[in-house]
Structures are given as structure tokens and as C-alpha cells.
Amino acid sequence: xxxxxxxxxxxxxxxxxxxxxxxxxxxxxxxxxxxxxxxxxxxxxxxxxxxxxxxxxxxxxxxxxxxxxxxxxxxxxxxxxxxxxxxxxxxxxxxxxxxxxxxxxxxxxxxxxxxxxxxxxxxxxxxxxxxxxxxxxxxxxxxxxxxxxxxxxxxxxxxxxxxxxxxxxxxxxxxxxxxxxxxxxxxxxxxxxxxxxxxxxxxxxxxxxxxxxxxxxxxxxxxxxxxxxxxxxxxxxxxxxxxxxxxxxxxxxxxxxxxxxxxxxxxxxxxxxxxxxxxxxxxxxxxxxxxxxxxxxxxxxxxxxxxxxxxxxxxxxxxxxxxxxxxxxxxxxxxxxxxxxxxxxxxxxxxxxxxxxxxxxxxxxxxxxxxxxxxxxxxxxxxxxxxxxxxxxxxxxxxxxxxxxxxxxxxxxxxxxxxxxxxxxxxxxxxxxxxxxxxxxxxxxxxxxxxxxxxxxxxxxxxxxxxxxxxxxxxxxxxxxxxxxxxxxxxxxxxxxxxxxxxxxxxxxxxxxxxxxxxxxxxxxxxxxxxxxxxxxxxxxxxxxxxxxxxxxxxxxxxxxxxxxxxxxxxxxxxxxxxxxxxxxxxxxxxxxxxxxxxxxxxxxxxxxxxxxxxxxxxxxxxxxxxxxxxxxxxxxxxxxxxxxxxxxxxxxxxxxxxxxxxxxxxxxxxxxxxxxxxxxxxxxxxxxxxxxxxxxxxxxxxxxxxxxxxxxxxxxxxxxxxxxxxxxxxxxxxx
DNA sequence: AGCACGCCGACT
DNA sequence: GTCGGCGTGCTC
Numbered sequence: 001x002x003x004x005x006x007x008x009x010x011x012x013x014x015x016x017x018x019x020x021x022x023x024x025x026x027x028x029x030x031x032x033x034x035x036x037x038x039x040x041x042x043x044x045x046x047x048x049x050x051x052x053x054x055x056x057x058x059x060x061x062x063x064x065x066x067x068x069x070x071x072x073x074x075x076x077x078x079x080x081x082x083x084x085x086x087x088x089x090x091x092x093x094x095x096x097x098x099x100x101x102x103x104x105x106x107x108x109x110x111x112x113x114x115x116x117x118x119x120x121x122x123x124x125x126x127x128x129x130x131x132x133x134x135x136x137x138x139x140x141x142x143x144x145x146x147x148x149x150x151x152x153x154x155x156x157x158x159x160x161x162x163x164x165x166x167x168x169x170x171x172x173x174x175x176x177x178x179x180x181x182x183x184x185x186x187x188x189x190x191x192x193x194x195x196x197x198x199x200x201x202x203x204x205x206x207x208x209x210x211x212x213x214x215x216x217x218x219x220x221x222x223x224x225x226x227x228x229x230x231x232x233x234x235x236x237x238x239x240x241x242x243x244x245x246x247x248x249x250x251x252x253x254x255x256x257x258x259x260x261x262x263x264x265x266x267x268x269x270x271x272x273x274x275x276x277x278x279x280x281x282x283x284x285x286x287x288x289x290x291x292x293x294x295x296x297x298x299x300x301x302x303x304x305x306x307x308x309x310x311x312x313x314x315x316x317x318x319x320x321x322x323x324x325x326x327x328x329x330x331x332x333x334x335x336x337x338x339x340x341x342x343x344x345x346x347x348x349x350x351x352x353x354x355x356x357x358x359x360x361x362x363x364x365x366x367x368x369x370x371x372x373x374x375x376x377x378x379x380x381x382x383x384x385x386x387x388x389x390x391x392x393x394x395x396x397x398x399x400x401x402x403x404x405x406x407x408x409x410x411x412x413x414x415x416x417x418x419x420x421x422x423x424x425x426x427x428x429x430x431x432x433x434x435x436x437x438x439x440x441x442x443x444x445x446x447x448x449x450x451x452x453x454x455x456x457x458x459x460x461x462x463x464x465x466x467x468x469x470x471x472x473x474x475x476x477x478x479x480x481x482x483x484x485x486x487x488x489x490x491x492x493x494x495x496x497x498x499x500x501x502x503x504x505x506x507x508x509x510x511x512x513x514x515x516x517x518x519x520x521x522x523x524x525x526x527x528x529x530x531x532x533x534x535x536x537x538x539x540x541x542x543x544x545x546x547x548x549x550x551x552x553x554x555x556x557x558x559x560x561x562x563x564x565x566x567x568x569x570x571x572x573x574x575x576x577x578x579x580x581x582x583x584x585x586x587x588x589x590x591x592x593x594x595x596x597x598x599x600x601x602x603x604x605x606x607x608x609x610x611x612x613x614x615x616x617x618x619x620x621x622x623x624x625x626x627x628x629x630x631x632x633x634x635x636x637x638x639x640x641x642x643x644x645x646x647x648x649x650x651x652x653x654x655x656x657x658x659x660x661x662x663x664x665x666x667x668x669x670x671x672x673x674x675x676x677x678x679x680x681x682x683x684x685x686x687x688x689x690x691x692x693x694x695x696x697x698x699x700x701x702x703x704x705x706x707x708x709x710x711x712x713x714x715x716x717x718x719x720x721x722x723x724x725x726x727x728x729x730x731x732x733x734x735x736x
Numbered sequence: 737a738g739c740a741c742g743c744c745g746a747c748t
Numbered sequence: 749g750t751c752g753g754c755g756t757g758c759t760c
Contacts, residue, residue, distance in 0.1 A: 010760080015737055020760040045759040046739060066760050101737090724755075 006033060008070055009055040010040055013104035013112070017713065020044070020051070021060040022070040037078030037085050041071040041114060050114040052080055052103050054089075074114055080106070081299060081316045087350055088314070094349075095731050096709050097339045105339050106314035110292035117292040119302070124157040124185050125173065131181040139181075144172045149181070157185055165201060165272040199248045199304075201276040205238050214381045218243050218359065220250065220321065223352045227328075227373040228361040229621070230383030231392065232589025236361045239383070240324045241274050243359060248277060248304055252321025252356075256307040257343055259330035261550050263309055265528065271307060282308030282315055310335060313343035313350070320354050323347050327550070328360035328369060329582055331734055340730045363589060364582040364620050367628055371638040374628075393560070393591045393598030395584075395616045397607035407503030408495035413561045413601050414507070420559040421511055421539050425596065427559040428542040429500055430549070430587050432567060434517045435459040435468060436499045437492035440478065444487035449479075453689045460492050461519075462502070472688040495563070501543045508541060516544035549587045558598055560591045565602040569609055573683065573736040574636055577611055578627055585620045635675075637732070641702040643709055644730040645695040646682070652691040654725045655679075659695045661719065662712045666697070671708040674699045683736070690726075696736065 009019040022042055024034070033056050034040075040053050048071065060067065080088070080103065088106055092099040110117055127149075136153060139146040148168050151158055158166070163173065176182045207215065218226060230236045244254040258267060263283055271279055280294035280303030297303035301318030308315070310333050325333070325344050333343040344360065351358035360369055360378070373380035386392065403410050408431065409417075420427040440460045441448035449458040451469035458467035460478060468475045481488050501515040514530055521527040527547070534540065537556040542548065568580025584602065592598020604612060615623040632639045645662055647655040659679035666674055675698045682692035699705040709729060716722035 007760090012759090013737080014759075016759080018760085022760060042760085044738095047759095049759095060760080062760055068760065720756075723757085 004058060007057050007060050007067075008034070008040060008053055009057050010042060010051040010070070011054050011100040011103050012042070012044060012049050012051040013100050014044075014049075015098050015101060017098045017717075018061075019054055019099070021057075021062055021067060023067050025070050025072050028073075034073055035078050037080040037082060038076075039074040039079045039111070039114060041074060043068050043071060050074070050112060051100065052085075054085065054099070074116070079111060083350075083354065084314065084316045086353065087346070090349060091339075091341055091346055095339065095341050096706075096713060096729050097341075102339055102341075105311075108292040108295045109288045111295070115292070117296050119293055119296060119300075124159045125152070125163070125182045126157045126185040127152045128180055128183050142172075142175075144168055145176055145181075148172065148176065152182070159278075162276070165276065199245060199275060199277055201272075202274055204242055204245065204274070205235075207238065207242070208235070208385065208387065210383050210385060211235055211239050214239055214383060215242055217379065217381060218246075218357050220246060220357060221355075222357075223355045224357045224379060225348055225351065225372075225377070226357065226359045226379040226381050227365055227369050228359050228381045228383070229365050229370075229373075230361065230363060231386060232363045232586070233386040234363075234383035235387040236326070236363075236383065237270065238387075240326065240359065240361065241271070243322060243357070244305065244324065245275075247321030247356075248275070250321055252319050253298070253301065253303070253317050254305045254322045254324065255312065255315065255317065255320060255347070256305065256324045257312055257326065257333070257347065258307065258309060259327045259550070260309050260332040261547070262327055262330075264552075266553075268307065271305060275305060277304035278302055279305045279307060280315075282306060282312040284309065284311070310343035313341075313346050320350075321356055323351050323356065323358040325358065325360045326362075328362045329364055329366040330362075330550075331579075334732075334734045336735075337728075340728070340733075342732060342734075345732065364585045365624070367578055367624060367631065368638040370624050371628060391592060391597045393588050393600050395588060395600045395602065397565075397612060397616055398601050398603045399605075399607045400603045401605055405495075407500050407507075408563045408603075409500075409503075409561065410603055413563075413603060416559055416599070416601060417541060417561065418508075421508065421541065423558070424539045425558040426534070426537075426540050426542065426554065426556045427561065428544065428548065428554070428557055428587075428590060429504070429561045429563060430544060431495070431497060431500060431563040432545055432583075433459075433494070433496045433564070434470070434498070434519055434545060435496040436462040436502075437496055438494040440467065440490055440492050442482035442484060442487050443489070443491045445482060445485040447482055447484035453686070454684065455686045456684060459496065462498055471684055497543050497545060500563075504541050504543060512538065512540040514540060514542050514544075516542060516548050518545070518547065521547065546583065548590065549583055552590065554590050557591050558596050560587055560598070560600045562587060562600070562602045565604045565612065566606060569606065569612070571683075574631075574634075575734060575736065578624075581611070581615050581620055581623050581627070584615060635698065635700065637698070640675075640698045640700050641705050642733060643697045643705055644733040644736065645697065645712065645727065646692065646730065647679075647694070647725055647727040648682075648690045648692040649725045650690055654721065655691050655693040658716075658721050658725045658727060659693055661715065661721065662695055665712050665715045666708050669708070669711050671704060671711065673701055673704045674708045694736075 008022040010022055012020055036053050038053050040051050042049055042051055088102045092102045104112055139149045147166055247254050280297045282294055298306045299316035306315050328344050335341050372378045398410055398412055400410050417427045437460045439457050449467050451458055451474050454469055454471045456471055459470055461468050465478045466475050467478050497515055497517045501513055504513045535555055568576050588600040614626050647658045649655040656679050663676055677696040679693045679695055682694055
């Protein structure tokens with residue numbers, strides 16, 4: 001028995017920036033103190049909650065009379081590893097978010113509910129005695145059955161992962177089981193050593209000189225952050241995989257983060273084909289149970305590669321050896337609500353703590369990353385050549401001033417599309433606008449269709465004929481006459497994907513036209529199917545939004561037309577031009593991946609815009625250097641630290657007043673070195689009947705800003721208005 | 737965040 | 749008379 005009384009300091013999933021003190025459970029008589037990281041069930045007001053033990057203390061911060069006994073310890077050993085608990089604590093501080101909620105978002109739902117998750121005995125398939133006697137070509141009538149049969153003749157058993165890699169479906173397994181050819185074996189997998197032969201399922205591809213040089217610069221025995229800047233198609237993935245292989249060879253695990261959109265079956269297939277180690281997937285498409293199991297496999301070190309989206313940045317590991325962040329500039333690495341963390345930045349900190357290498361890869365690095373590379377904080381690695389015979393596409397601005405556009409396309413662009421089709425190749429029309437037209441109005445009285453809850457224009461959709469608000473979910477039937485003056489005809493202006501698609505079918509009646517946007521690819525399989533169809537290589541025209549911009553390999557694509565290039569040049573958000581450059585470069589990267597040189601046309605009303613010109617003539621890297629120079633002059637990130645305080649309320653005044661309060665807090669405190677901008681209305685001021693305002697804070701001194709944020713939170717915690725008004729803090733925002 | 741408590745308006 | 753609107757306060 002313990003000779004001193006002790007108290008449990010517990011993080012609970014409530015939005016309060018404190019730990020709660022509890023007495024140990026009544027029946028707790030163990031001689032040992034409980035370990036931080038275990039889950040605890042506790043009474044909390046009128047309800048019961050699952051929390052995580054963060055500390056065992058001898059003092060309490062509250063009156064003794066308030067103390068309650070915890071109900072029970074759920075775990076025997078830690079649920080959150082020490083490393084992960086530390087990471088959560090750091091993130092809670094850095095992003096000014098309550099620890100309990102940070103921890104809660106690190107845990108899979110099953111764990112949050114207090115479930116005990118168990119791994120089933122790793123079931124593997126073996127041949128039945130009967131099947132062992134069959135001749136080796138016995139199953140030649142079924143390709144997949146034959147494949148597994150042959151595999152099992154050579155190897156004794158096939159695990160789930162093996163089946164997955166061989167692309168054996170559950171239907172095939174079921175069929176073979178019914179026929180009595182295979183059976184389940186509960187013998188656990190043979191322990192694998194770390195010889196390259198047992199890690200790799202296929203030979204690595206030969207590297208070109210650049211790739212080999214880059215790979216040699218990764219060091220494995222210390223913290224090292226490398227920015228791998230490689231043009232699209234330069235073979236970054238191959239570098240990742242070979243770097244991962246080295247970490248695995250040293251008996252360690254690898255964590256791979258990929259943007260939401262890039263996590264396609266094809267990407268996963270490449271990893272499964274290359275490695276014959278257990279791979280745990282962690283992303284929102286994995287079921288809750290499976291996610292909990294994969295999480296546990298990662299924690300136990302059973303999964304050697306953990307691959308997933310942003311949420312995998314908080315996956316537990318046993319002995320992590322390397323982290324890869326693919327497409328590190330991608331916005332999906334930043335959580336945009338609740339605990340607003342950057343999976344990239346969190347991972348960099350994680351790597352530094354674990355003393356391991358981390359690779360940030362992108363063809364279009366974020367300005368912060370480039371800045372860090374130039375400043376020597378990151379190792380800057382470059383891949384400048386496309387693998388194989390592919391060349392970089394040529395880019396060209398098309399002046400559309402005083403030009404008659406049809407379906408948003410200039411005569412020159414149409415001509416280019418026609419000749420691409422005539423040559424039997426494919427063309428992509430890129431426009432970032434779903435629907436038929438972004439504006440429906442009355443030519444007679446000037447009425448226009450507006451969403452009543454957002455005060456933004458409705459987008460006209462034609463099939464089905466609806467007015468849709470792209471900011472909230474409001475949709476309603478499109479009127480056929482003017483609701484204001486009863487004029488019989490309504491007009492529309494602007495062009496969306498639906499309209500472009502329609503015009504293309506009229507202009508090119510014998511050419512297949514594919515529209516690819518959120519409306520046409522509702523479920524995940526749709527996109528895969530269309531891409532498969534496209535990659536058969538026949539001449540066709542694609543009309544698509546951002547969905548098409550990233551990651552997909554389009555072998556026969558020669559021409560890309562970007563119709564509304566200027567969109568990114570006019571936004572008040574200083575980051576929007578950076579995003580525009582990234583998007584254009586990424587879309588352009590879709591073209592000319594085959595042997596044909598690709599061509600990109602950028603339609604613009606300001607073709608002489610210096611930023612656009614730099615991008616076109618000198619490429620993304622020079623474009624980025626130019627933008628960095630401008631940011632430096634304006635003391636904007638990455639040359640200063642930024643945070644955004646957002647407030648929203650049905651009452652406009654509440655949102656504004658709360659931000660004014662925050663402003664007063666900063667002004668009256670000793671936080672002289674924080675620049676305050678606002679309260680300003682958000683880019684879209686009203687969404688869903690709620691007014692949104694923001695206060696933009698920047699400082700040359702991070703700790704100064706940090707303390708300012710603390711002051712604001714401190715005042716808010718004692719303020720009534722802050723309870724009536726929804727507000728949030730965003731450290732290192734990516735959207736303003 | 738939840739959940740209880742408490743104080744006002746329009747209903748069977 | 750009560751049902752339920754949400755403003756306020758508390759959670760070890």
C-alpha cells in the first residue's frame with residue numbers, strides 16, 4: 001500500500017483548459033501508483049466520462065470537499081504512450097487548445113468510448129491437406145485462385161496483408177474455402193527478421209542520379225527535416241519507399257501522411273506491392289473498429305508502416321524510424337475546426353523529439369517550408385527531372401480581354417482542344433466552379449438569386465434544375481420567371497463545369513466528355529471508374545475542378561486549359577496567390593506525363609501580372625521566391641507569426657464586441673509587439689444566418705503572440721459574452 | 737461540450 | 749394552469 005495519499009490529474013474531453021483532480025477508485029489497493037497514459041472512468045457532474053490520467057500528484061488545486069473518487073481504471077498498461085502524451089501536451093500548448101480535447105482527438109472513437117480493443121489472433125490462410133496433393137496447375141481456370149494456390153505452395157501461409165497485396169478478394173477466399181482448398185490457421189505469423197528480403201515484396205526501382213543523391217542525404221540516426229522539392233513525375237514516391245525500407249531494415253516503423261485526396265487505392269497499392277510488412281491504414285474511410293485495431297497494431301509495433309491522412313499524425317508507435325509527409329503544402333494537413341493543428345508541423349516536432357528523419361515532399365512547397373529550407377532549418381533536396389521520357393509541359397497565358405468566350409473558352413483554347421482531339425489525345429478544361437452558372441438574375445428589374453441565410457449568390461444547377469448555395473446546404477427549385485417583377489425570362493452569367501460540359505457535347509458531338517466534380521463523383525468508386533475509363537487512352541475531353549488537380553496519373557493528357565486563372569489574384573487573403581500558383585502547377589503537372597510534351601493554356605484578363613508571368617516563364621520555385629520577397633517586405637508569415645481569433649453569432653454585434661474585447665485585452669496588457677487587424681468580417685460574412693468576424697494577429701516574436709493569446713483566453717474564461725458567442729483560436733492559420 | 741436549473745410566453 | 753424556449757452556471 002502507498003504510504004502517502006495521491007491524486008489523479010485527469011484530462012477529460014471537455015473544452016476547459018484544466019486537468020481535473022480525483023481520488024483513486026475506492027477498491028484501488030495496488031502497491032504501485034497508476035501509470036500516466038491509462039484511461040480512467042470518472043463521475044463528472046451528473047454524468048460519467050472517460051478521461052486519461054496525465055499525472056499522479058500529491059497536491060490538489062481545488063477544495064478537498066469537491067474531490068470525488070474515480071470509478072475505475074480501464075487499462076492495465078498505458079493507452080497513450082509516453083511519447084504521444086507528451087506530443088499532445090505540446091500541441092495543447094502550441095495550439096492553445098484544451099488537453100482533454102487534444103487527447104480525445106488522438107484516440108479512435110472506440111477508445112474514447114472506453115472499449116477494450118483486442119486484436120484477433122492474426123488469422124492466416126493455409127492449404128488443406130487435400131489441396132496440398134493437387135498438381136500445381138490444378139486451378140488454372142480461375143486466375144486469382146490459381147495465384148493464391150501457387151503462393152501457398154511456395155509459402156506456408158498467407159496473411160490478410162499478403163492476400164491484399166496479391167489482390168485476392170474475400171469472394172475468392174470464400175469460394176476456395178467452400179471447396180475445401182484452404183482453411184484458417186490460427187498459428188501466429190512467424191516472427192519476421194529485418195532482412196531486406198523479408199521486407200520487400202518486389203525489387204526497388206533503379207534510381208536516377210538525382211534520386212540516388214537525395215536518398216544518400218537522408219540520415220537516420222538523428223533529427224533531420226528535409227524538404228524534398230521535386231517536380232511532378234520526378235519520382236518522389238520511389239525516394240520515400242527506399243528511405244522507408246532503410247528505416248524498416250533497422251527494425252523501426254515508418255509513418256506516412258498523405259493528403260485526403262491523394263489517399264487513393266492506387267497509392268496504397270504501391271506500398272502493398274513494395275513491402276511485405278504489416279501496413280496499418282488510418283483515415284476516415286476505415287471503419288471505427290478497423291481503425292481502433294490498426295491504431296493498436298501501430299502502438300504495439302506490429303504494423304511496420306502506418307499510412308494515413310492528417311489524423312494519423314497522432315498515431316502511437318513503438319519505435320518510429322522515419323516520417324514522410326507527401327504533398328506537404330496541401331491544405332488538408334491543417335484541421336479547420338475544433339483542435340486546429342497542422343499535421344505537418346506536429347510531425348516535425350514529433351520527429352525532433354524522436355530524433356528521427358522527416359521528409360516533406362512536394363512539387364510546390366509551402367512558402368513556410370521553402371523559407372525554412374533557405375534559412376537552413378530544413379535540408380533542401382531537389383529533383384528537377386521527370387522520370388522516363390516525359391518532359392515538363394509548356395505554359396502560356398492567353399489574353400482574354402476583348403475576347404468573345406464561348407462556354408468560358410477563348411477561340412484559341414477551343415482550337416487547341418480541337419487539334420488535341422484530332423491528334424487522338426486528351427484535353428482537360430480546368431475550372432474551379434461547380435454547377436451551371438454562378439449567377440441567376442433578371443434582366444428586366446435587376447433581381448438576383450441570393451441565399452437568404454448567407455447573402456451570397458445562389459449557383460444555378462441545371463440537372464436537376466436547382467438553386468444551390470455553395471456555402472450552406474440550402475437548395476431550392478430554380479424559378480422560371482422573375483419572383484420580383486414577374487418578367488418571363490431569367491438570365492444567367494458566368495460558367496460552371498455543368499455548362500462547360502454541355503457546350504463541349506454540342507461542339508464535339510462524337511467525342512466522349514467527362515465531367516469530374518463533387519456532383520458527378522458522389523461516392524469514392526465513381527472517380528476510380530472514370531479515371532480507369534480515361535486511362536484506356538482514347539481521345540476525350542475532361543471538364544473538372546480541383547478534384548482532378550492532384551496526384552492522378554493521366555497518361556494520354558496533352559492539353560490543360562485553365563479558364564479562370566485570375567480567381568486567385570483578386571482575393572483579399574494574402575495566401576490565395578500562393579495557393580493559385582500551387583494549383584496551376586499541380587494541374588499543369590497532369591499534362592504530358594506520357595512521351596508527348598504537354599501544353600498548358602492559362603486564360604487571364606491580366607496576363608501581364610508579374611506573379612503569373614514569373615510562374616509561367618520561370619516556374620513555381622522562382623514564383624515562390626518572388627512571393628517570399630513580398631511577404632518579407634510586408635512582415636507577413638513566414639516572416640512573422642500569425643494567429644486568427646474567429647467569432648460567429650446570429651447577432652452580428654456579439655461577434656464584433658467579443659473581438660473588440662480581445663483587442664482591448666491585448667492593448668491594455670504589455671503585449672506591445674502584436675499587430676492587430678480587425679475586427680473584420682470574414683471572407684464570407686454570413687453563413688447559415690450566422691455572422692462571422694475575425695481578428696488577425698501578427699507578431700515578430702512568437703512568444704509574445706503566444707502570451708497575448710493566453711491573456712485573451714484568460715479574460716474570455718471569466719466573461720459572459722464569450723459563452724454566448726462561438727469563438728475559436730487558429731494558430732498559424734492557412735486561410736484568412 | 738453537456739446537463740440542470742430557472743425564469744418568461746402561448747398552448748392542450 | 750403546464751410545456752418548452754434558451755440564457756446562465758458548473759463540472760475535480
